[in-house]
Amino acid sequence: MEAPEAEVIRQHLIDPEICIRCNTCESTCPVGAITHDARNYVVDASICNLCMACVPPCPTGSIDNWRAMPRAQAYSVTMYVLAGLLAVGFVCNLLITPVPKKYYMTMAQLNALDKPTEVQVREESGAAAAAAVSPTWLVYAAWVPVAVPLLWAVWVTLQKAALIFSQG
Ligand code: SF4
Numbered sequence: 001m002e003a004p005e006a007e008v009i010r011q012h013l014i015d016p017e018i019c020i021r022c023n024t025c026e027s028t029c030p031v032g033a034i035t036h037d038a039r040n041y042v043v044d045a046s047i048c049n050l051c052m053a054c055v056p057p058c059p060t061g062s063i064d065n066w067r068a069m070p071r072a073q074a075y076s077v078t079m080y081v082l083a084g085l086l087a088v089g090f091v092c093n094l095l096i097t098p099v100p101k102k103y104y105m106t107m108a109q110l111n112a113l114d115k116p117t118e119v120q121v122r123e124e125s126g127a128a129a130a131a132a133v134s135p136t137w138l139v140y141a142a143w144v145p146v147a148v149p150l151l152w153a154v155w156v157t158l159q160k161a162a163l164i165f166s167q168g
């Protein structure tokens, strides 16, 4: 008995980050495969006849990707890449060896390091003075330009992941 053929998805993806919701694609599609809701334009793969009529008129190039693969293997390439990276990381870990003894520092060198130089003493007193005038709110404020883009990227990634898995 022959094994059933894997179901293949071939679907345009419309990038919601680029789409300006001009409705050109929906009005162009000859078979009504494109619809939209309050947030996104989407292509129904079960209606789309792959005519490509919607792609050139899109003013923002939002409709430029096909996804064509067996549904059951939709994430296999990603998984292979991740597994490969894990294997590379494992080999790199194995290649890490202790520092040869000839590179160890002598006690005299270590003791010399422990003694602060005049420059270090000056720098440390300067740093202490700077810390005294740097209030906590300034530290938090300095983190804002870092944290906001990071949190935004995490939020967008989670949204995209939710979109991908909701199509599965
Ligand atoms: S490829 Fe053709 S059928 Fe499919 S969504 Fe675009 S215009 Fe419609």
Ligand code: SF4
Pocket: 014, 018, 019, 020, 021, 022, 023, 024, 025, 026, 041, 057, 058, 059, 060, 061, 062, 063
């Ligand atoms: S034509 Fe392009 S920009 Fe306009 S609604 Fe469709 S995908 Fe969005």
